[in-house]
Amino acid sequence: MAASQGDEPQQGGPRGPGEARQTVSTRRFRWLRAASDRVPTKWFAGIATGVFLAATAAFGGLATATEAGPVELEAGEEHLNEQLAITVQRAVLIDELSETGVTVEPGQRVLALVVDAENRWTEPLPTRRGYSLSSSIALADRPAEEPGGIARFDDSTWSPWLQPGVPMTAVLAWVVDDDDYADGDELRVVLNDESLYTGSFVTSGQSWDDPRPAAIVTVPIADVGAGADAEPQAEDGGER
Amino acid sequence: MKRWMPGVAGAALVVAAWGLSAVTPSETAAEEPFVVSANIGDRASGRNISVTFTDLRAAEAVTNDGWHADGSWLLVDLEVEALRSEEGTLLSFATLDVGGRSYRASERPPESLFGSQLAIDLPHSGSLAFELPATAFEASRAQSVLRLGLESDPRLDSLIELRFDLADLEVETEAELDPIVWVGR
Numbered sequence: 001m002a003a004s005q006g007d008e009p010q011q012g013g014p015r016g017p018g019e020a021r022q023t024v025s026t027r028r029f030r031w032l033r034a035a036s037d038r039v040p041t042k043w044f045a046g047i048a049t050g051v052f053l054a055a056t057a058a059f060g061g062l063a064t065a066t067e068a069g070p071v072e073l074e075a076g077e078e079h080l081n082e083q084l085a086i087t088v089q090r091a092v093l094i095d096e097l098s099e100t101g102v103t104v105e106p107g108q109r110v111l112a113l114v115v116d117a118e119n120r121w122t123e124p125l126p127t128r129r130g131y132s133l134s135s136s137i138a139l140a141d142r143p144a145e146e147p148g149g150i151a152r153f154d155d156s157t158w159s160p161w162l163q164p165g166v167p168m169t170a171v172l173a174w175v176v177d178d179d180d181y182a183d184g185d186e187l188r189v190v191l192n193d194e195s196l197y198t199g200s201f202v203t204s205g206q207s208w209d210d211p212r213p214a215a216i217v218t219v220p221i222a223d224v225g226a227g228a229d230a231e232p233q234a235e236d237g238g239e240r
Numbered sequence: 241m242k243r244w245m246p247g248v249a250g251a252a253l254v255v256a257a258w259g260l261s262a263v264t265p266s267e268t269a270a271e272e273p274f275v276v277s278a279n280i281g282d283r284a285s286g287r288n289i290s291v292t293f294t295d296l297r298a299a300e301a302v303t304n305d306g307w308h309a310d311g312s313w314l315l316v317d318l319e320v321e322a323l324r325s326e327e328g329t330l331l332s333f334a335t336l337d338v339g340g341r342s343y344r345a346s347e348r349p350p351e352s353l354f355g356s357q358l359a360i361d362l363p364h365s366g367s368l369a370f371e372l373p374a375t376a377f378e379a380s381r382a383q384s385v386l387r388l389g390l391e392s393d394p395r396l397d398s399l400i401e402l403r404f405d406l407a408d409l410e411v412e413t414e415a416e417l418d419p420i421v422w423v424g425r
Contacts, residue, residue, distance in 0.1 A: 124344040155307060157348050164341040165373035166311070204268075204395075 070190070075219035080120070081193040083208050084136060084162075087116040089169075091187045093223040099156040100173040101149030111181055111221070113137065113172045113189065114153060119162035121196075123206070127170065128159045135211045137172055140188035141180075143213075147172040183223035191215040273389065273399040286398020288329060289358065289390055292319040293402055294365070298377055299415035302369055304349040312377055313346075314370040314406070315415050316386060319423050320353060321363035329358045333389035333399070336370045338382050338406055346371045349417050356420065358390075366420035382406035 056062055073079060078087045090113075096102075097110040104110060117133055119125050125132040127150045134146045152160045153169035162168060181187070192211035199205050278284035283292045295317040302313045314336065322329045334345035334354050345354040345368045353366040376382070386402040387394070 122341045124342065152348070155309065155348060161344055161347060163343050163346070163371050163373075166371050204271075 070213045071215045073191075073215050073217045075217060077217070078116075079191045079215040079217070081214065082196065083119075083121050083125070083194055084132060085116075085118040085120055085167075086133075086136065086191055088137075088189050088191075088217040088219055089114045089116060091189075091219045091221045092227075093181055093183065093221050095226045097149075097171070097173050097227075099158075100147075100151040100171055101158050102173045102175050104175055107178055108175050109178045111139070111174045111176045111187075113147075113219075115170050115172060116167060117162060117170055118167040119164045121208075122164055124164065125162040125208075126159065127162060132162055132208065133170060133172065135208075136192045136194065138190045138192065139174060140190050140216060142174075143190055145174065148175050149173045181221055183221060185221045187219050187221050189217040189219060191217060271395045273394045273397060275387075275399050275401050278400050278402045280402070280404075284400050285323060286389075286400055288322055288324045289331075289388070289398060289400060290321050290323055290363070291388055291400040292363070293386075294318055296404060296409055297412060297415050298406070298409040299412040301414040302349065302417065303414065304367075304369070304417040305351045305419075307348070307350050309348060309371075312372040312374055313415070314372060314376075314409075315417060316368040316370070317365070317418050318353065318368070318388075319363040319365045320358060320388075322358035322360045324360070326358065326360055329390055331356050331358060331388065331390065332392045333387070333394050334368050335387050336372075336384060337387075338372075338376070338384040339379070343370050343372060345369065351420055352417055353420060363423045364420055365418060365423045367417040369417055376406065377409070377411050380407055 053062075071079070073088075075088055075090060078085055092112045092114065094110050094112060096104045097112055100110075100112070102110055115133070115137065119132070127133040129146055133150060137147065139145070149158070150160070150170055150172050151158050153171050160168065160170065190213050193214040194208040194212075195210045197207055197209050199207065274286065276284050276286045278291060278293055280293045280296070283290060285291075293316065295315075297315040297317070299313050299315065301308065301310045302315065320331060331353055332355060336343045336345075345352070347354065348371070349367075349369050351366075352369055353364075354368050356364075356366070358364075382405060384404055384406045386404070387399045388401075389397055389399045391397055
């Protein structure tokens with residue numbers, strides 16, 4: 001308000017108190033202009049660009065960042081994520097493995113993975129289709145195919161639950177054509193990481209979904225024929 | 241109007257708004273289960289389930305019907321019956337909450353009460369088994385909450401709840417699940 005009142009006389013009379021004030025203010029801020037004139041403002045764009053490039057260089061430069069691909073692991077090496085700890089121990093080719101819930105037609109065999117697993121979450125996890133081990137472990141040759149059956153290694157409990165912090169050895173079985181794999185083949189197993197979703201609206205609670213490849217385990221296949229006692233459990237019974 | 245009045249009124253409104261948000265029930269409150277507290281030895285009844293917890297046992301190995309497993313196990317002995325309806329009335333919900341984690345009754349023992357059919361006025365007794373991490377019995381205090389219900393989704397039905405301290409239990413070397421038998425009254 002005070003400013004506009006002061007400006008009015010300036011517009012009205014050719015010389016008034018307003019002009020005098022302007023002169024005073026011009027004089028008062030002359031040092032500022034003198035100072036700012038010395039700042040090399042023309043260089044600002046260049047300096048800013050330099051700083052920006054230096055900052056990006058610190059994070060790897062302007063080139064498109066390569067996404068970290070799946071980690072390569074060997075049999076017996078553990079893969080950890082928020083949901084599970086998974087160690088693929090060995091791969092077995094066997095004539096049949098009904099304990100895991102899979103049935104074989106003539107011309108087919110069973111490819112079984114022996115896996116150590118532990119639930120690292122706070123809630124129990126089922127292993128049936130679409131959950132935890134079933135959606136986290138896949139064969140690189142057939143990534144969309146979940147195991148046909150899962151059972152505990154020790155007592156053959158079918159589709160067992162993973163209790164938090166309680167380790168379990170599981171057998172995952174896929175039915176394959178008998179010429180798909182052979183003894184000594186290097187099997188590539190994909191381990192997926194899943195994300196935790198919290199349900200809302202019609203769904204409720206939390207669940208793990210959206211599997212994404214995080215590790216690839218290379219494990220040699222052992223052909224055990226009909227299996228000692230027709231199952232890998234008996235073969236290693238003495239070890240456990 | 242006194243000059244201080246708007247300030248006081250504004251502060252009062254802020255306090256009132258805070259109080260209102262504090263007493264507003266949470267979004268899930270409308271679908272919470274109806275919890276019935278139980279004590280060991282007393283009968284606790286909900287809508288369609290009645291439970292009498294008879295014993296809690298901790299063991300380093302369990303047996304049941306020829307099956308055997310090592311590990312840290314909690315066995316819950318109880319009598320359970322239905323009250324209104326037998327159709328689809330299974331003991332489907334049995335969880336143990338301890339140390340910020342939730343465990344589900346084990347499906348491994350061949351003959352446990354978990355998932356068993358309940359009958360009206362014909363209580364049967366047996367055990368539930370919980371498989372826990374190796375260190376479960378080492379803590380000096382382990383406040384635990386055991387909840388039993390009829391639906392795997394426990395919302396909007398009765399839940400029988402037993403609170404106890406896991407550390408109070410003496411750990412046996414081996415324990416056997418009680419066989420499932422009808423209880424005469």
